[in-house]
Amino acid sequence: MNGYAGRILRVNLTNGTFTKEPTPAALARDFIGGRGFGIYLLLKEVPQGADPLGPENKIFISSGPISGMLIPGGGKCDWTTKAPLTGGYASASMGGHFTAEMRYAGLDSIILEGVSPKPVTLFIDDDKIELRDASDLWGKNTFMVEKQFKDKLGEEYQIAVIGPGGENMVPYACVNHDYGRQAGRGGVGAVMGSKKLKAIVLHGTKSIPVADPAAYRKAGMALYKACKEADGLKQWTSYGTTQVVSWCDEVGALPTRNFSAGSFEGASTLSGPYMREHIVITDKGCFGCPCPCGKYSRMKKYNSNVEGPEYETIGLCGSNLGIADIESVAQANLLCDDLGIDTISAGNAIGWAMECYEKGIFTKKDTDGLDLKFGNVEAVFTMIEKIARREGLGALLSEGVKRASKKVGQGTEKFAIHVKGMEQSGYATHNATAMLLSYMTCDVGAHHNRAWAITYDLQVGRELVVPEKVARVIWLQNFRPMFDVLGGCRLQWVELNIDRDLYVPALEAITGIHRSWEDLEMVGARIWNLTRLYWARENEGFGRSWDLPPARFYEDAPKSGPTKGQITKFEDVNKLLDIYYEQRGWTSNGLPTPATIESLGLKAVFA
Amino acid sequence: MPATLRLSGPLRDFNGGKPELQVQPGRTIREVITDLGIVPETIAVVVVNEEQQTKDYIFQEGDVVLVLAIIGGG
Structure with a gap:
């Protein structure tokens, strides 16, 4: 099957067996790959009511047809599971080089099921597949483990690893890869920890069959050319996602002190140019990327290095905690990555705790003696460690703000900033109705990546509640996550504004199947409804x-x-939902109607 | 000598699809893009002669000014 490695690896951790199954042609046709494969397999294979941290839950790691190919940004893979953070759908997109190596090992997807009786590493080197004892790695931080594997096996081996956060099943534990890339949100790392799987080590030397090699080369080069000639390339490569820090501050979107405001007096020392000048030492990109957005930083004050911080971490672990020192934010980033917890949820949870403390709801008795005021850097570092180890107040915060605020009560639910149990990412949405709706309806909880609509708010009027805004959010939700289906990065389109139609001939040359964006958006709508x-x-x-x-x-x-x-x-919140449900073809309670399920051809899938 | 205003990606829709326009010196970037129908708040980055500037920068003769739209976010 052109465009696919052709095999799905099933790893049963309970009995230590492996099976390779052909990638079903119908699955590739209907759901293409990535998170399309993920939601289909989640629905079919994980029984209703499964405990996210129990043996019945599974992790589905999936590439897409442009993963590992000579297509800008073809380095993304999707990690789908039942989320321990929310009890719903989790789909985390991870960059780096893992997905390319997975395809070169002949695998489109890896299914992880069961629970190992002892800590193990999944080792894959082409057709050699083993579970190796990882008892000596259990308890170790992510960077040390990754380096240990790289030193022993070589740079070409790709590693995905959990830290103490995942081992301790913190519901927002992440999977770390390439020293700075994560399957970050929803708690994929906790599920991996529940299975006693410390790491996955991958290496492959195979190739992917391509339908039309000459057309593939031509279409791929056209995409690279568009990236290289993009007006915004220099700016984007210089600053990456941090280029929006000052802008978010200007428009009131920068999360500040637990989202109590959208502008921070210390924003200038968190800005992209400031960070570039003071701590960035080099750029770092994912597989095949012509516009590397990763910034590798040196924190002299702490004698340490980290890939980052990106915008989200600056927002959540910086301004949201009242911290204006970029080196300290970078250090918080390092601690979270090394311990294996999501910087967004961790920063959000600590922000909530700081507000509890400043309001007198928490005293030093509750905070293990910490003076948990906004801006207290050392207290933040301590809390990150305590969250990962589930110690003291960290045990409460590790549950996420929805559960924590429910336990504490006293009105703290009102400033627990989440949707569906997932902590909101880095945009304050007091008066940006399209972006607010995007968070409200995002299929993993309050995450920005599906539909980033805040500039649309600013262009048409931020407080307006009109069908056009809702339609824009729905279009973005159907379209943007298609990059997570194809196995690529959306940022070349998002940030460099390259023509999305350039992907169409590339996809056709690889798979031999012509798909217009209209077709692809329909796949996106089907996936959205399934989630x-x-x-x-x-x-x-x-x-x-x-x-x-x-x-x-x-x-x-x-x-x-x-x-x-x-x-x-x-009343406008409800009006947004009324219009959204109507446009989606859902009931007034927000569920797809039988007619919608039928019209999208999902009846057989969701039987 | 006029300055050049270069518009990225979707901002070209505000200029009949064209990537550039000539601007007489003396007005701010904010004023010029507002006249085109662009809400200045939607512009995240302004680059003047390869250096980042604010939207209140006043066009000088021969400047090449690039305004970048952030249409999709992170």
């Missing part, structure tokens, strides 16, 4: 109430900055 059905299947009473945003955005206006005094009215 919704999955949430409903796994959570009794799932519906509209699950889509409500944090109360802060409709009750608690910022007291300073560009959005001072601004919130979204609660």
Whole structure:
């Protein structure tokens, strides 16, 4: 099958067996790859009601047809599982070089199932597949383990590894790869930890069959040329995602002190240019990328290095915690990565705890003696460690802000900034209705990557609630995650503005199948509806109430900055959902109607 | 001598699909892009002669100014 390695590896960790199954042609036709494979397999293979951290849950690691190919950004793979953080759908996209190596080892997907009786590493070198004892690695941090494998086996081996956060099953533990890339959100690392799987080590030397090699080369080169000639290339490569820090501050979107505001007095020392000048030592890119956005930093104060911080970490572990020192933010980034926990959820959870402390809900008795004020860098470092090890207050924060605020009560739910149990990522949405709707309806919880609509808010009027805005969010939700289906990175389109139609001939040359973006967006809509059905299947009473945003955005206006005094009215929150459900073809409670399921051809899938 | 304003990607829709336009010196970038129908807040980055500037920069003779739209975020 052109464009595919042709095999799915199933690893049963309980009995230590491996099977290779042909990648089904119908699966490739209907769901293409990546998160398309992921949601299909999750629905089919993980039984309803499975404990996310129990033996019935599985992890599905999937590449797509452009993964590992000479296509800009073809270095992404999807990690799908039932999320320990939310109890719903988790799909985390990981960059680096893992997915390319996986394909060269002859694998489109890896299915991890069962629970190993002891810590193990999954070792794959082409057709040699083994589970190796990892008892000596258990308890070690991610960087040390990755380096140990690289030193022993060679740079060409690709490693995905969990840290103490994953071993301790912190519900937002991540998987670390390439010293700075993560399958970050939803707790994939915790599921890996529950299976006693410390690491996956990959190496491959095979090739992927291509339908039309000459056309593939031509289409691939056209994409690279477009990237290299893009107006924004120099800017993007210089600063990566950090280029938006100052802009977010300017428009009131920079999460500040637990999202109580959208502008931070210390933003200038967190900005992309400031960071580049003061701590960045080189750029770092993923497989086949002509526009590397990774920034490798040196923190002199701490005598350490890290890949990052990216915008999200600057937002959540910087301004959101009242920290303006970029070296300290980078150090927090390093600690989270090394311990294997998501910087977004960790920063959000610590921000919530700091607000509890400043409001007197927590005292030093609750904080293990820490003076947990906004801006206290050392307290943040300590809390990150405690979260990963689930010690003291860290044990509470490790549960995520939804569960933590429910336990603490006293009105703290009102400033627990999450949707569906996932901590909101780095955009304050007090008065940006399209972006707010994007978070409310995102299929993994409050994450920005599916539909980043905030500039649309600014262009058409940030407080407006009109069908055009909702349509824009839906279009983005159907379209943008298609890069996670194809196994590529969206940032070449997003940030360099290259013509998305350039991908069409490349995909056709690789797979031999012509797909227009209209076709691809239809696949995106099918996947979106399946993820919704999955949430409903796994959570009794799932519906509209699950889509409500944090109360802060409709009750608690910022007291300073560009959005001072601004919130979204609660009636507008409901109006957004009314329009959204109608446009999606869902019921007024937010569930796909039988007619919608039928029209998208999903009846057989969701039987 | 006029300055050149270069628009990235989707911003070209505000200029009849064309990537560049000539601008007389003396006005701010904010004023010029507003006249085109672009809401200045949507512009994340302004680069003047390869150096980052603010939207309140005043066009000088011969400047080459690039405004970058952030259409998709991270």
